[in-house]
Amino acid sequence: MKKQTPTLRDIARETGVHVSTVSRALNPVTGTSITDDVVKRIKEAADRLGYRPNRLAVGLRTNRTMTVGLMIPDITNTIFPPILRGVESVLEPLGYAVIIVNTDSMAAREHQLVDVLRERGVDGIIHAAVLRDDPKIIEVVRGGTPVVTVNRRIEGEGIPSVVNDDALGVRLVLGHLYDEGHRRIAHVAGPANLSTGQFRRKAFKSAATEMGLKLPAKAIQQAKRFDEAEGRRCTEALLDSWNPTAILCANDRLALGALEVLEERGIECPGEISVTGFNDMPFLDRIRPGLTTVRIEQFGVGQESARLLVRMMTEPETTAPSETILPVRLIKRGSVAPPPAE
Template sequence: MASVKDVARLAGVSVATVSRVLNDSAPVTPETRDRVLAAVAELGYRPNAVARSLRTDATRTIGLIIGDILNPFFTELARAVEDEARGLGYSVVIGNADERPERQDHYVRTLLEQRVDGLLLCPTAEITPLVRDMVGDGKPLVFLDRTLPGLDVPTVRADGTAAIGELVGHLRRLGHRRIAFISGPAFLSTGRERTAAFAAALRDHGLPVRDEYLEAGDFQAASGRASAARLLDLPEPPEVIVAGDNLMALGALDEIRSRGLAIPGEVALASYDDLPWFTHVDPPITAIGQPVQELGRRAVRGLVERVGGGAGESVVLSARLVVRRSCGEHDSMEGSGPQ
C-alpha cells in the first residue's frame, strides 16, 4: 500500500504539503494541489482514517442504537439518520438493542471503544449506570424517539397526542363508540404516552374508558394478534381496534382475517405509525404517521452541534392522522387529515 511519503515523493512536495492538500487545512497553489491529487490517484493512496482520528481526536462517525431493527419504524428512522449524516460528512454505526438494557449497554460500550464522535440513542426502559456515566462525562448524546426522565439530554421525538385525539374524534363522527386500544409496554415512554393520550381522547369525546378495551402489548406482531383475539372474544367486542404501533396492527389484522371478519363492516382497524404497505391492504389502513425523515434529520444535526461543542436542544415534532378506509371512510377521503 502506498504511503503519504510515496505521494510526496511522486508529487515532488513535502509530506506536510500532501497533508495540507488532503485535509484542506491550509492554502496551496492550484498547480501543487493538482500534482498531489494526481499522485494520489496514480498510487491509489488511501489516508489512514484511524491514524488521522488519533491526531484530530475525531473519527467523523456517530453511533445509532435503536430499539428493534425488525420494526419498520426503526428501519426507516435508521435510513433517515444515515442519509442526513452522510450529507454532513459522517458515517453511522448502528446497534440493535432488541429492547434489552444489557444489549443497549453492550453497544454503548462498543461504540465508545470505537471512538465515535457522539451517540444517538433510542433508550430502553431504564437509566443504566453506563448511560448515566456517559451523560456525566459530557459525551455528546441525543435521545431519539424516546425519553428517559431524570437525565439532562436533548431529545428529538414526535408527539402524537393531538393526532390520537383527531383519530378518536374521527371514529366518533363515523358512529363508533366501542373503541379498543392495544398499547405498547408501559416501561417505555412511547407506550405510556400513547395510552394516556388515547384515554384522554376518549374522555374528551364523551366516551367511557373501559378496562376490558385496553390491552397491553409489547410493540410486536404476536402481542397484537393475541390482544385482538381477546378483544374479539369479549361478550361485547369493540367496533374498532386501534393498535399502538405498526407491528401490533399487523398482528391484529392477521387475527381479524383469520376469523373471516370484514374490515370495516364487522370491525374497524387503525394504527399508530404509518407504513407504505398500509396503502396496499384492502381496505387501506387509517394510521397516525410520524415525521420520520425530519426526526432523523433533526437528531443528526443536534448531535453534530453537540460534537462541535454546542448545547443542543430538545425537539418535539407533531405526528399526523392519515385517514383511509379501514374505519368506514369513503375512497374520496384517502390521505386526508391535517398536514
C-alpha cells in the first residue's frame, strides 16, 4: 500500500544528499560534475528503490514530453499498422511514446485531434493523414512544432515529407500493362483532396501520354474516397461509357471494388479486363485473381519519418530534407494478362 513510486526526494533522503545532486547524478551529461563515488551510491539507491523518473514532472520543467503524435486516417486500413510499427521501431528505443489518433479523413476531426495532441505537449507530429490544404497543421508548424508528413504532402509550405515513389509506381504498372499489349487503359483515380490521389493521376496522365495512348476524358474516373464502394462506382461508370482492356486503380481498395463489379457482370479478369492496384496490402496474394499491384515500403516509410522527426526535434538548427522518396516495386500477380484479341 505504501509502495508509492519513489521520487528524487526519496533517493536524496536515502543517500543523504540534496535532490539536485541526485538529479545531476542520474543524468549522464550533468553526472560528470559529481564525484564518482556519490554517483555510484545514488545509482545504487535508485535502482534499489526502483526509481523511474516522472515524465510529467520532467516534461513540465523541460518542456519536452518525449511523446509524439501520429495522425492517421484509420488504423483499420491495413497499410497503417506497418507504418506505426516502423515509427515505433525507432521512437521507442529512444524513449518516446506514441499517441495515435484516427482522423477518418475528416477535416473537423483532424483539427480537434491536433488540439488534443498539443494539449498533451507532444514534441512532434507525424502526419499520415494530411489533406492537401490544411491550415491547422500549418499553424502548428508555424508555432514551432516539428511535423513530418507521410505518404501525402502539403504543397508549398516546406513541411518535410516522406513519400513513396508514386510516379515510378504508376509508370511501372502502366509499362507492364503496355507490355502485355494493352492500349485502352483506364484509371480509377483517388480523391482530389489527397496528394496521393492527385499525384498518381498526374503520373498516369503524363506516362500514358508519353506512351502514346489515347486518353478520352471518360478514361479517368475520380473516386471520392479510397474505398471499395467508390471503386465499384467508378468502375461501373467506366464500363458504361468506355471499353477499356485494363483498369489501373489508384489503390488496392479501389481495385477490389473494381474486381467485384467485374465479377458481378460476368466479365473475366484477367481474361477480358486486367486490373491493378497500388500499395500491396496484405492478403492480396490470396484472393482470386491475385492482384497485381505496387508494393510500397510501409514499415520503411514509418521508420524514415520517425528518424526525420527525431532529427528535427533534437537538432532544430539543421534543416531537414524536404522530401524523402522511398522506392517501390511492381508485384505481378494474376490480375493482369494480355487483352483479348479483337
